[in-house]
Amino acid sequence: MPTNDSELQIQAQGILNAIVFMPFDLCQPLNRELTTIPARPGIYAIRHKIDGLLYIGKTKSLRGRFTGGHKSFLWAWLDKYSDEDVRIAFEIISHWQNPALLLELEAIILRATEPPYNVQIPGER
Numbered sequence: 001m002p003t004n005d006s007e008l009q010i011q012a013q014g015i016l017n018a019i020v021f022m023p024f025d026l027c028q029p030l031n032r033e034l035t036t037i038p039a040r041p042g043i044y045a046i047r048h049k050i051d052g053l054l055y056i057g058k059t060k061s062l063r064g065r066f067t068g069g070h071k072s073f074l075w076a077w078l079d080k081y082s083d084e085d086v087r088i089a090f091e092i093i094s095h096w097q098n099p100a101l102l103l104e105l106e107a108i109i110l111r112a113t114e115p116p117y118n119v120q121i122p123g124e125r
Helices: 005-021 062-067 071-078 100-113
Strands: 042-048 052-059 086-092
Touching: 005 042, 005 052, 005 086, 005 100, 042 062, 042 071, 042 100, 052 062, 052 071, 052 100, 062 086
Parallel strands: none
Antiparallel strands: 042 052, 042 086
16 A cells, blocks of 8 residues: 555556556456456546547446446447447556545546546535
């Protein structure tokens, strides 16, 4: 588990590299079962074959996050992306002692990538 900001940045970069540079054909294709996605905590990316990253997220259960549907799939459908051209890449986070860790890692990755389907929600005034 990272103990300082520098180690957190290094871990975030490693996760980003894993989900961005994984060959597209090795990413999880969309289907109804999603049984090959583990029910473990992790960071995930919705990727398009040509356009790259569409969405980055974090979850306590990768499989659970997708079995109930995901808004980025609706947006991809509205943008008329073919389901064969949209896949899921993920990286399991093995040390889940600190729930804030996924949030910190996701924030670092989002700042670095700014995927188009991640919506920034303005703070309350």
